[in-house]
Amino acid sequence: MNAYQVFPNVDLTYHQHPTLAPGSETGIKMLLDGQISFALSSRPIKNSEFREAAVRGFQLKQLPVASDAIAIAVHPDLTIKGLTIGQLKDIYTGKITNWSQVGGPNLKIIPYSRPSGSGTTGFFRKTILGEDDFSQKVSFIPTTTQAVGKVAETKGAIYYASAPEIVTQCKVKPLPLSFSKIRPFVTPYQPPLIPTENCPEQGRNQLNSEAFKTKTYPITRRLFVIIKQDGQVDQRAGETQGYFILIVIGIWYKERANSL
Incomplete structure (x- = not known):
């Protein structure tokens, strides 16, 4: 199933940093720098990232979305x-x-x-x-x-x-x-x-x-969607349409895994 067949009005594009290796730290950095709308992270937000967001005049919010x-x-x-x-x-x-x-x-x-x-x-x-x-x-x-x-x-x-x-x-x-x-x-x-x-x-x-x-399997964790709380369009999209976005991310994530 294609994610865009489920929600044709949602447009997700994967943005990779031009020099840094893909990962949660890179994704959150790109979010802080305003290069992406939200980030998918396999770890919670670090205190240093919360502080960096505060210095830039906004807050970060993490939404637990999957096991x-x-x-x-x-x-x-x-x-x-x-x-x-x-x-x-x-x-x-x-x-x-x-x-x-x-x-x-x-x-x-x-x-x-x-x-x-x-x-x-x-x-x-x-x-x-x-x-x-x-x-x-x-x-x-x-x-x-x-x-x-x-x-x-x-x-x-x-x-x-x-x-x-x-x-x-x-x-x-x-x-x-x-x-x-x-x-x-x-x-x-x-x-x-x-x-x-x-x-x-x-x-x-x-x-x-x-x-x-x-949790009978020994190594489990939570996945998070990280959004900026700055009152701008990306925050409103992440909060008001978050449920639909997370479903699409789940489908897209599975498709990406199958294509590796």
Whole structure:
């Protein structure tokens, strides 16, 4: 379904910054600079961004619009049951460096991540890594599209991103996750898994929305629409037509994930 078939009078255009990598921080910066009407963010507004808006004479408002999750992507040929949150942390902090350490083959782990300006990266660092830093072995890739391509061609690779950007992919395999070794694995997709060789001919894997909603899946979060409160047209559009805009964003977001 095309978003514009649902609401033909709503015109959404994706604006990418000419030099900065895409991400929540970049989107909010563009909103502060008056380059876009509103921003979609995978994290809440920072205090520094609230202060920057106040200096410029307006306020920022965040509207929670959806439940989201972080999915883990690996090469389709990797044979592994899943990862615990502790194992995932140890991979990205450099304590685990070979898939054989977590029940997989004797294969070097090659971790990828988005840059620090990404809201997803900030959330992952705070939620999974805690007080620790990323290992020097982690390679930072500007976009999810590029990272998915690298995972698809690198057997030892691992990458994390918003679930809609991973689960529906035909190039990579999403991994089940568990809170701990004594807890069951939960998939970010609706079982059974559609193997990459059967995708998309037999359809695409679909999001396990119920697990995200009930938080039985280990890594969940909220998505926000960020608007400027300055009394101008963009604020009124965001507030009076917000419900319709958010539905369109949801459809558009899903379409974008399917096209990566």
